[in-house]
Amino acid sequence: MATATFRIWRGDAQGGSFADYATEVAPGMVVLDAVHRIQADQAPDLAVRWNCKAGKCGSCSAEVNGLPRLMCMTRLSDLSLAGPVTLRPMKTFPIVRDLVTDVSWNYRVKRKVKEFKPRPPDAADGTWRIAQADIERVQEFRKCIECFLCQDVCHVLREHEMHDRFIGPRFLMHVAALEMHPLDVEDRVAELREAQGVGLCNITKCCTRVCPEGIAITDNAIIPLKERVVDEVYDPLRRLFRVFRAAS
């Protein structure tokens, strides 16, 4: 069996360093398998988050050779094993230990987004009628597994650390899914422009490139939101209308 070396960041909020672990690798293995093998044989207290091991839960996010990836969906056969494979925790979030980061900010952000508010039911039995064609766009957004890799790679958060002014691609898409939901009647445009910072996205599409679900986050979610903000806030006719309404 072949051997590969994994250079894994070990440490906590106070600091840390990379440690090298050589371990046996077998055909078909993914990065998370190697981490588990190292944990079982060499580093029993190596901290890592994971659940489903099938790309469905979004727990095992990390940076593999510098790229934000799900460790469970990164095949060793897609990496060069000639040198060490470098694993480090996501940079955008505070470190807890080793490969585990504190992603609680994301959960706090989501709570601030106005929740789903449906129109009254269409039928007497309390149900709605919705055409499949009308939900396909939203279903794409609802594929999101909340791995937060898009949040990790977004330079507004990663480099500029504007966590208090920008909710990041994951939650802009969450807002888009609500705004484009055929039953939803809530209005989220004002906070999109202000507290949620949709204007700070400058469409570099880094989020789309790292999305393990292949969601076109920028094109299908964020750009339409930007357009909506522009339409509603800067449209001169609407603006005039608002002035009159405020005056009356």
Add this chain to the structure above:
Amino acid sequence: MIGAGGAGLRAAIEAAAAGVSVGLVCKSLLGKAHTVMAEGGIAAALANVDERDNWKVHFADTMRGGQYVNDWRMAELHAKEAPARVRELEAWGALFDRTKDGRILQRNFGGHRYPRLAHVGDRTGLEMIRTLQDHGIHQGIDVHMEHTLTAVLKDGERVAGAFGYDREKGLLHVFRARAVVLATGGIGKAYQITSNSWEYTGDGHALAYHAGAELMDMEFVQFHPTGMIWPPSVQGILVTEGVRGEGGVLLNSQGRRFLFDDIPDAYKNQTADNEEEGFRYTQGDKSARRPPELLTRDHVARCIVREIREGRGSPHGGVFLDISWIKKKLPNAEEVIKKKLPSMYHQFLKLADIDITREPMEVGPTTHYVMGGIRVDPETQMSTVPGLFAAGECAAGLHGANRLGGNSLSDLLVFGQRAGAHAARFAKERGATHVDGAEIDEAARAALAPFEPDGSGDGSAPYQIQHELQQTMQDLVGIVRREGEMVRALEAIARLRDHAHRVRVAGNRAFNPGWHTALELRNLLTVSEAVTRSALERKESRGAHFRDDYPDKDAASGKINLVVRRDRDGAMQVARRPIPELRADLRQIVEEMK
């Protein structure tokens, strides 16, 4: 609420709506619980696709699938209430796939007479948990993520709270509560090949058992017929039954659809006897009967094991599951497969280099679900310990000897809602509880024991013991069981418990998986013993429980459930509990639908 999968979240939402103070404690991050992995759909007799469906058919299907050892009252409540619980999800923002007239679309699944599963492609679990999560976070529930609970605290006979630690820092916590709902899922990590994640260590089962509650039906462990088998690192990952629901067929190495060779008598009337009719069924022809690939999971899993044992398996020791063949029937087959089974397409392409629109998958059975669990009152979901409730996979009763696909997600919703409502009522009606300091001290001592310097091991022992236990259960208490092997398993479990008791871990208490594994081992050992003792006691084959030494059903055994409890000396006892007689109107339904 302990556990934040479908049942725990639904219970928390209900209890919050009733106006009590709710805390939700979970081992992982919110939204990552095992529910997220459910693929196929939620079973509910909405009758959107086939107007012949109703709660009575769903009830009869559930009882037949469970081989009539189900708690029939739970099966009745489940069939009646599931449609309302599904519609409620839509009111909270879920977007299910639609019928042509804009209603919730339903798909075929094993053991369900009509297309019954509300779904979103093959990611229904994600849709369900995200909907509950996004609704739940606005209901004033205190969420404690990444906390593990190690003991249920009591005030006399009554529950008074729970004790545990946060995984991030390893600090110990006491949660006081007038009522506790266990919604901790299953026990799959007791086996080597499983579709379950690390969380599935039987925590709720073990917490309840040690608190004096009864477990029931623990011999019934579901081995899902289709898990991935190659490459080795993905072994056990689930391949949804939806593949067969959409027309996928199971083939042996000779290219034969071997399930046609063995159709149980109870299903002969409902099963196609030729390939053409079976395909028509999967495409919505209401006059056709279902293909044998959609027989119940216990049966399909056993047939696969037979093919493999008799030398007709696939190269990596499974059988073939082929959906690509439908291109002979449908001009746009590739598109259909990608639309209906997107995550299967993705999973095989990424992890196994297999394009399922072009070639067959290799599959084999994988430990998937435990029908057994905490014995609860069917109306309230309260266990035999006052104030201790259970819902979802960790509770017993609904599924009997075998669960139908799709009945799990509906179980979580129906009984999560009930558990939440009744726990809230219990908390309101009863006064406050008192937690004894000595009980807390003892729980703390037990939780920190792996750090004491007097034990054995170099820190890797928790993983080794877990591995050995998984191997033992896989080899000796698996799909095909024999008395001698199970007696050996009990000996091994006793030996491993002794090791686990003395196991010591490396490092400190901050996010230390070695420590977490050491504590979870205790739960795994408890549930493994319960499974093995119950399986030894049931001297017949029924549903998911197959005894090579008792290969037939036994009428007398069909009238009892096996109940596991802890006696005064701390030893595990298995008792027989007669199944209450089926109510006359329900009996009539069962007879009519036979």
